[in-house]
């Protein structure tokens with residue numbers, strides 16, 4: 641595991657891995673997949689949206705994984721690349737948005753769709769991802785101050801709920817796929833909350849038990 645983590649720590653390997661979902665797009669073409677040829681734009685829209693969502697799940701899993709396994713070389717490598725993975729979420733989401741915009745054909749047609757709640761949740765998620773991408777550099781950390789920067793980046797949890805809704809609301813067969821994508825993240829975040837609650841309770845008990853209190 642440690643040697644895999646050492647290989648993955650190389651930036652150029654990370655960039656190749658982050659581009660892989662794009663390269664995979666050619667597979668249905670090579671396999672003459674009928675689902676792709678029925679409506680290529682729709683296929684690409686869904687595919688790129690899913691790639692953005694999976695990468696988002698990876699980024700949000702890093703902090704709870706670090707709490708659970710702080711010494712894991714693989715988890716620490718993921719943490720080392722967190723910023724690059726986060727920016728790639730935004731790039732895939734921007735591609736998803738552009739494909740959708742091209743699919744609708746015009747601004748007027750695009751605006752017509754805004755009465756659909758799942759479209760609004762996608763737009764809100766995208767705008768918030770843009771805020772996180774713009775403020776993901778060291779200059780923004782310095783300008784905002786570490787505390788405020790952390791506050792801004794907590795928007796990621798709001799994005800999580802918007803994306804869960806965005807994906808689940810379109811599933812014609814229930815929430816199966818959305819559950820498969822987000823369940824590991826929700827389990828990890830609940831675990832992290834549990835650890836935090838236990839730590840706070842212990843600290844509170846230690847203060848009440850102390851003879852000086």
Ligand code: HEM
Pocket residue numbers: 685686687689690692693696733736737740759762763764765766769803806807810817
């Ligand atoms: C700019 C705002 C957005 C718009 C207008 C938009 C629009 C759409 C549309 C029209 C679909 C296809 C619905 C269908 O199958 O009929 C879709 C699917 C999807 N979108 Fe978005 N979206 C936006 C933002 C996002 C963002 C920010 C993400 C994730 C980071 C995302 C992830 C997804 C996913 C995962 C699917 C479903 C793919 C599947 O299950 O096959 N979308 N979106």
